[in-house]
Amino acid sequence: MMENLKIEQKTGERRQGQALMELAIFGSIFFVILTAIVTYGLRYSYHQQAQMTAFRRAMAIASDDDYGTGSYMLVQQRHIPNFQDPFGFGSGSPFTASASVTRDYRMGERAVTVDSLPSTVVDIETSNNGIMQPVLHQVMRNAAFREEHSLPDADNDPNAERPLLIQKYDMILGTMADLDSGNYRIIDSCSGQSFDYDSCYQQALEIVDEAACTRHCQRIGGADCTNLCATVMNPPNQTNENGRNIDPSRGGAWYAIGYIKPGEAGNVTGTEYRFPALEEVFRRVNDDLCVQHCQVAVGAANCSTVCASHAAPNLADPAGAWYAEHSQIKNGQYEFAGGAKSLGTQLQASISQTTRNTRMHTAETPTRIVTEEHADWTDNTISRMAILDNVNGATGYQIRDNPMAVAGTVIFSNVEKPVTATVDQTATTPK
Amino acid sequence: MKAGKGQTTLEMTAALVVLMMLLVASARVFVWVNERMVYRQSEYERTRITAGSQPLANVDLFDNEIRGYEIDESSNPALNIFR
Numbered sequence: 001m002m003e004n005l006k007i008e009q010k011t012g013e014r015r016q017g018q019a020l021m022e023l024a025i026f027g028s029i030f031f032v033i034l035t036a037i038v039t040y041g042l043r044y045s046y047h048q049q050a051q052m053t054a055f056r057r058a059m060a061i062a063s064d065d066d067y068g069t070g071s072y073m074l075v076q077q078r079h080i081p082n083f084q085d086p087f088g089f090g091s092g093s094p095f096t097a098s099a100s101v102t103r104d105y106r107m108g109e110r111a112v113t114v115d116s117l118p119s120t121v122v123d124i125e126t127s128n129n130g131i132m133q134p135v136l137h138q139v140m141r142n143a144a145f146r147e148e149h150s151l152p153d154a155d156n157d158p159n160a161e162r163p164l165l166i167q168k169y170d171m172i173l174g175t176m177a178d179l180d181s182g183n184y185r186i187i188d189s190c191s192g193q194s195f196d197y198d199s200c201y202q203q204a205l206e207i208v209d210e211a212a213c214t215r216h217c218q219r220i221g222g223a224d225c226t227n228l229c230a231t232v233m234n235p236p237n238q239t240n241e242n243g244r245n246i247d248p249s250r251g252g253a254w255y256a257i258g259y260i261k262p263g264e265a266g267n268v269t270g271t272e273y274r275f276p277a278l279e280e281v282f283r284r285v286n287d288d289l290c291v292q293h294c295q296v297a298v299g300a301a302n303c304s305t306v307c308a309s310h311a312a313p314n315l316a317d318p319a320g321a322w323y324a325e326h327s328q329i330k331n332g333q334y335e336f337a338g339g340a341k342s343l344g345t346q347l348q349a350s351i352s353q354t355t356r357n358t359r360m361h362t363a364e365t366p367t368r369i370v371t372e373e374h375a376d377w378t379d380n381t382i383s384r385m386a387i388l389d390n391v392n393g394a395t396g397y398q399i400r401d402n403p404m405a406v407a408g409t410v411i412f413s414n415v416e417k418p419v420t421a422t423v424d425q426t427a428t429t430p431k
Numbered sequence: 432m433k434a435g436k437g438q439t440t441l442e443m444t445a446a447l448v449v450l451m452m453l454l455v456a457s458a459r460v461f462v463w464v465n466e467r468m469v470y471r472q473s474e475y476e477r478t479r480i481t482a483g484s485q486p487l488a489n490v491d492l493f494d495n496e497i498r499g500y501e502i503d504e505s506s507n508p509a510l511n512i513f514r
Binding site: 017019020023026027030033037038041042045056057058059060061064072134137 | 500
């Protein structure tokens with residue numbers, strides 16, 4: 001009897017608070033689930049809103065008869081609250097949406113003026129207490145005009161077949177505008193303020209390599225691909241004419257000059273073509289991103305020297321040790337591994353700085369307790385932007401005397417995206 | 432001595448009340464998020480033809496205020512857990 005009582009007493013003590021303890025444990029898990037539900041829901045909602053807004057704004061640009069087409073990109077930095085924080089502090093998250101709209105009756109047209117060149121309007125907005133405010137408005141020309149001369153003259157009859165060489169140009173660079181007498185105007189997507197490395201590499205490859213051209217031709221179901229790709233474009237071309245340089249009197253693709261085939265000096269162990277002019281542009285961008293990341297990581301003053309050296313780093317130096325960890329060897333030289341493959345406003349160097357101020361004051365009187373809370377915070381995300389400056393003239397033609405100097409036109413700037421919020425509330429609890 | 436008689440039941444009652452409050456609150460938030468998306472989508476569909484039929488205008492790409500026929504969400508219901 002006494003033993004049973006003792007057992008019952010111990011079991012009874014263990015039972016006290018059991019349910020509440022389980023609720024406390026389960027409740028915290030429940031809050032995590034609730035936070036996840038709210039976060040996921042808000043993210044999806046904000047993303048949908050950004051997509052709809054981007055589309056409507058692209059449509060607004062296309063409503064202008066001078067354009068007929070609009071390309072718009074929207075980046076919104078918004079606050080996602082965290083309910084596990086006493087004040088609901090969360091963090092800023094970017095929501096990106098883009099849209100391109102072309103009026104039906106303008107679908108078959110080509111740009112003829114600088115205003116009608118393909119351009120992307122980029123808007124970056126941030127949230128200030130839930131109200132979106134503009135941070136950056138940027139217009140980037142995605143292409144430029146350039147002319148090539150001394151080409152076979154096409155028949156003025158639009159139904160007549162164009163010469164084989166002109167068909168090759170049309171396939172690789174897009175349908176050219178015939179200016180008569182062997183002169184043609186190209187809308188080159190690799191001559192604008194921003195472009196993508198991979199697509200321009202592929203374009204250059206098809207210009208100088210018959211096999212790559214043939215693969216493209218066969219992929220689109222072209223006829224007589226072998227003979228078409230054997231035709232010779234203005235230099236730089238597959239025949240090493242003019243020493244793989246551009247003949248200024250005839251015009252050519254700047255991004256293909258000085259190409260190096262696999263196995264040749266400068267590309268001995270490589271298996272793919274190298275295009276030094278194109279590589280130099282993105283080397284400048286990668287070096288800059290390397291410096292940004294290095295300064296955030298180690299704060300060293302010699303980050304720019306280390307990143308620009310492309311040599312084996314000194315492991316005893318903090319910047320060198322960082323560089324050794326974040327670089328790769330490419331074409332016999334060290335290069336930053338986290339680089340970008342396209343120009344634009346959303347490069348990878350993001351630095352987030354958060355400032356939070358909280359204040360809680362409780363005043364007790366004989367009849368009530370008054371609690372005042374104040375909280376304000378700023379989450380500032382800094383992204384790096386890189387575009388080519390001074391590459392298009394007022395008429396939309398590329399201005400470039402020395403193609404290898406294209407890399408020198410890359411300009412960098414920081415885009416700061418601050419998200420701010422303030423909370424003030426007073427609670428009065430009567431006694 | 433019999434300790435804890437009804438103790439578990441009492442605590443469970445209190446715990447269930449709090450648990451139900453949490454469940455209801457999470458359901459309210461979930462429904463509100465979905466509601467906003469539904470309202471937005473219906474407004475987007477309703478204004479589709481009007482937005483696409485806007486008269487031709489002069490648009491300055493370098494203008495900081497390129498705005499299309501955008502959806503007004505100010506009349507959408509606010510989150511009210513106690514509604």
